[in-house]
Amino acid sequence: MSDAESPLPSDLDRNAVQTALVEWYEADHREFPWRRTDDPYEILVSEVMSQQTQLGRVVEAWEAFLDEWPTVTALADADRADVVAFWTSHSLGYNNRAKYLHEAAQQVVEDFDGEYPQSPDGLSELMGVGPYTANAVASFAFNNGDAVVDTNVKRVLHRAFAVPDDDVAFESAASELMPDGKSRVWNNAIMELGGVACGKTPTCDESGCPWRQFCHAYETGDFTAPDVPTQPKFEGSRRQMRGRVVRILGEYDELTLEKLGPRVRVDYGGKTGEEWLRGLLADLADDGLVELAERDDETTVQLRR
Incomplete structure (x- = not known):
């Protein structure tokens, strides 16, 4: 399949995608004994x-x-x-x-x-x-295989890169993404991603998904996939939370994370909650909507004027 026919986004940085996934997997993954043998x-x-x-x-x-x-x-x-x-x-x-x-x-x-x-x-x-x-x-x-394409991998590719729900497209996308000569680590890593972070109910921030910066579903809040046919409700979605942050900050000059978090989510709290909020704010900052600053050992955030 030529580049023009590739099911992957034309501007996708494949090297960055590969590096992010492999580093995420090698830093921490589920330990199964068969992963320690060849x-x-x-x-x-x-x-x-x-x-x-x-x-x-x-x-x-x-x-x-x-x-x-x-x-x-x-x-x-x-x-x-x-x-x-x-x-x-x-x-x-x-x-x-x-x-x-x-x-x-x-x-x-x-x-x-x-x-x-x-x-x-x-x-x-x-x-x-x-x-x-x-x-x-x-x-x-x-270490001599082709790119694995199972249900988990299809779900990941569909969500992350909007690959069409088509077996030929999935095979092509998976093959394009896998680094040459690295089928062992790559196939383990992408299946781990589908099993840990990108299940039917995704845990993008909680699992530290390495593809958040590239992911179409993460950006849009639409986590539909071939094996997840029902469109997620807007209620509780990332899109809703982004909008809620902007609305809340519109009512204040600035807020600390400690004060902003509970206003965004009633269940906000703990390290996981702070990591989730920081991820949300980082996205908004990248989009030019908010500004973060460190003051007196606290992180404050305000709308970008």
Whole structure:
């Protein structure tokens, strides 16, 4: 796809977008044990388990599975009935996934001399390994994957860059954004963004979303997405809060954050509340609407005259 056909905004600074996301992820992210390994067997087990189970519950099952069958050879040699029984006892969803995982292990041992293929295409030859799982394993085990495009990633791209709700557009946008040769960190980071900050109910400021300065939804207050079809109400939206700040400041010469916050939100308070308010005011300052100043160890804000 040419630049003219790109689904991303023409003025988007891709380097800045990439740097912001990777730095945010590397500074702090959810710790899962499979993120601390590049063993393709261990990563494939985590990916298959995660297909129908919340990640928090997968950790215990994943560790127990690897205690029982620590290598691909051990799994290939196992009795399939035992593998299925484990799957059932840990409530990991459809039993056929356990069967496929066992068959894939046998394929690796018998057809690939115990070594996993390193490309998405090669991994797709394994039993029960679809395109998404193959790409995930190629990315996280070998740093050799394409850009991941799942429901979370689509939601992020649609909100942040107004990418149309179209699979081809999502694939193109995701590929354009991913830095060359960095599929491991990039795919982890963008999925983390969708899982932590840009869920169905976004927590932009609370999660310190690194794409707020670029984000169409953050700017407009419209957080609709392919899997979030209902237009959020104006009540409580960022647009409403921006307008409320401007209206309140119009009634005063200036206010400290401590006095402004409760006038904007009745539930204002604490460090999180102050961070949220500072983010809101930073946006308004960037738009030339307010001015902030530090006086006597307090931050004051007033309308820009």
